[in-house]
Amino acid sequence: MVEVGRRPGRPGALTPYADPLTIPPVLRPDVADVRQEIEIALRPTWVRMHSQLPPTLMWGYEGSVPGPTIDVRRGQRIRVAWTNRIPPGSEYPVTAVEVGPTPAGQPLPHNRPGREGVKPDERVAALPAWSVTHLHGAQTGGGNDGWADNAVTYGDAQLAEYPNDHHAAQWWYHDHAMNITRWNVYAGLVGTYLVRDDEEDALGLPSGAREMPLILADRNLDTDEDGRLNGRLLHKTSVLISSHPETGKPVSLPFLGPYSTVNGTIWPHLDVDDAWYRFRLVNASNARIYNLVLVDEHDRPVPGVVRQIGSDGGLLPRPVPVDFPGGQPLTIAPAERFDLLIDFRALAGRRVRLVNKGRNAPAGVPDLADSVPYPQVMEFRVQETCEPDPFVLPPVLSGSFRRYDHALVDHGHRLIVLTPPQTVGGGGHPEIWEMTEVKDAGVRVPAEGVIQLRSTDGTVRTYRRTSRTFNDALGFTIGEGSYEQWSFLNLGAPAHPMHIHLADFQVMSREAYRVDGFDPELGGTRTPVAPDPDRTLSVPANEQGWKDVFQVAEAELVKVMGRFDGAHGRFMYHCHLLEHEDMGMMRPFVVMPKEALRFDHGAGHGGHHG
Known part of the structure; x- marks a missing residue:
């Protein structure tokens, strides 16, 4: 194990708190015409991660790691040309190895530096600079969202338009290239994006040198x-x-x-x-x-x-x-x-x-x-400054915020099951299963891909799997402006932070379940998954606002509700453990005008369209 706090001459020694915090540069677009693009270039750069380390090769937006903090006003529509300026033949900045296997209960070697004698993965070393940027949290059309396959290489630009018609929020931008997001983000491709509005301004919150991102x-x-x-x-x-x-x-x-x-x-x-x-x-x-x-x-x-x-x-x-x-x-x-x-x-x-x-x-x-x-x-x-701070913490922050009332919001339903990595057919990786309720009493139970859920009133519902990989047929098609409640059921470890693109959500409930009825060897339930009467969960106060990432722990059902409005197109939802995302825990969905949805030839997939 690398020692901490020893003299710098010792191998691997680093001194805590030795270096000042870096504050990323701030970019405040001031273009009067949205047709004037703002170029943000991806470039290789050398970074000193610690004063006792040699420089580290990384990739940064505008050569900065993290990238510039982009600061805009609500309704300030901008266009960004995310331009790839990483030259062909550039060294990929990440060495990748996988070590093990390690028996359960033994210390895991990833906590130690060094490759443990394992040869680096030559496929990772050979990766080109292929990147696409996703503005995480933004309400923008599918063509601007950073679709994972639409990555660009040197000299090309990803053009994206952001309406920013959103209440004050902290978004962030990062790479989202198909299959390799885990290494591109790790290489340094991240940054903060702030939206301001009048409601937030009126609070008089700390600002200037007393406000900063912590990435x-x-x-x-x-x-x-x-x-x-x-x-x-x-x-x-x-x-x-x-x-x-x-x-x-x-x-x-x-x-x-x-x-x-x-x-x-x-x-x-x-x-x-x-x-x-x-x-x-x-x-x-x-x-x-x-x-x-x-x-x-x-x-x-x-x-x-x-x-x-x-x-x-x-x-x-x-x-x-x-x-x-x-x-x-x-x-x-x-x-x-x-x-x-x-x-x-x-x-x-x-x-x-x-x-x-x-x-x-x-x-x-x-x-x-x-x-x-x-x-x-x-x-x-x-x-110690001996100068009084005039800021007073307000008792109410957002008078415009309203919690959803489940009984008063007309909404559709989706069920997404998160499977344990040992599940048959998963290749040692957890998966996202989109489920559709089956009314046919003749469906065979138990069977692979069939999940039965018992509700608190004793009703048992049967669902069948309609997709499990990213490239399976499109499942969720949603009418723009519709409200939907998505329920995520985690049948095993680990916890998954689930992210849905485009929409803001509210966490409606967290419910404890007994999931021992699910058999990973079968790939389905032998007895219905049922509420756990011995555990009571609640939605904590800091989750009762607007969310787009939801932690879903083992043996937990998390229900979230949101409105898919303000944009159309094809989007993604996925686990935000980047290794899980790259290995298949990601699915597409489509938002289209309700008037066009009436002619949809795939009606009925995955639940109500709204």
Whole structure:
């Protein structure tokens, strides 16, 4: 294991909080005519991820990692030419290896730097610079959304138009190239995109130097022949052998790296005033779910200073205190955004740290079982200014926000099942199954691809699988302007952060289920999956706003409702663990005018059209 905090001369040693936080440049488009494109070029660049490391080759938007923070006003329509300026023959910046297999219960090797003697994957090394940019969260037409197959190579541009007709929100942009998103994003292709509006302005939130993005991502690094970190990005994954007596098959795990970076720097520090600050946090990791706690110099949680004021799609109805009761963390999955306020007024002269504690360990203590070798994320150094901060936290943030009432919204339904990686036919990977209810009493049960669900009133419904891979026939076609409730049922580990393009959603419910009736060897249920009366779940306060990423834990049914409005075309939904997305946990859907949908020759697929 690489040592932390030792003298720099030791192989692999890095000192926490040694380097200042990098603040990405800000791009505020000021073109008066939408026909004037803004070019944002993808370029190779060299980055110092830590002062004790040699430079790291990465890819960046405008040569910056992360890319520029794009800052626009609501209704300010812009066109962007995402231009590929990465020359042909450029070295691919990521070394990829898969190590193992590792028996269940043994430490996983992906927490260590270096290739473990495994030869790099030559197919990854040979990848060209082939990229397409998705503005995550945006309401824009399918042709502008960054369809995964529509990637471009050197000298070509992906042209995209963004209406930005949306309430204030934090979106982010990143690569979405088919099959290789996990490596392109890992190479550095991420950035923040902020939409402003008058309602947010009226709150007088911290701004200017007291507002900044925090783009969180984990990394691993290769080593030289002497075991020293050489700065080279290492995408190192593991194969796990399940301990289950019947399903003890190899499972390819997503990437988890030992080093946390914020805005591209490993374990940075930030000098702040004794005042309120606003941090626009996004988890841009491939698969790391962060469990964050703010601690003092003695690793004790610091209560009462953090408020969450927004989530993926904009402001929450009211501030949510984040007090870390009992050391409980603030959990953020890949692609989720948290709009945070931190009140440093009572912390002048002190240093407080954001750490990733893991789900089971005390604050500040590494939890190897939860794949957290080092808890460090970043440090805040609070300066005493003796100047009063006039900001007052408002009790209500968004007067325009309204929660959906399920009984009052006319909506369609979809059921999506997330399968365990050991399921027959899945090749060792979890899958997305789109399901259609079967009314025919003659359907054979049990059978592969057939799922039975028992509701709380005892009713048993039978569903059959209609798709399981990205290239299966189109399943969901939706009338523009329609409301839909999508239900995600996770039949096994791990937790999946599910992302639906185009629309904003609200989490309607989280329900606990007993899923032992599902047999992975059969690929269907032998007895109905049923609600678990021993567990009660609720929707936490920080999930009761607008969301486009939803954590779906094992043995959980998550229902989300949203309106597919403002754009037409073909879009995607997928797991935002990028290794899962690339390996098949992604499906298309189409939004078209309701008038045109009346002539749809594929009516009936996947549920109601709305």
